[in-house]
Amino acid sequence: MVNxxxxxxxxxxxLWYFYNHNGVWxxxxxxxxxxxxxxxxxxxxxxxxxxLSKRMAx
Numbered sequence: 371m372v373n374x375x376x377x378x379x380x381x382x383x384x385l386w387y388f389y390n391h392n393g394v395w396x397x398x399x400x401x402x403x404x405x406x407x408x409x410x411x412x413x414x415x416x417x418x419x420x421x422l423s424k425r426m427a428x
Contacts, residue, residue, distance in 0.1 A: 385403045385414050
């Protein structure tokens, strides 16, 4: 999920990662995106597999 939590203070979008665990959506963490939604999507796509694989291995 791309969010504007840091947009006013830092000029960048934030990212939240979620995964579905037995029918319940759980947070896998938070990250910094980019200056635009497109840059944030690119960052998300580059990092999502790594972040989610670490979270699901726990």
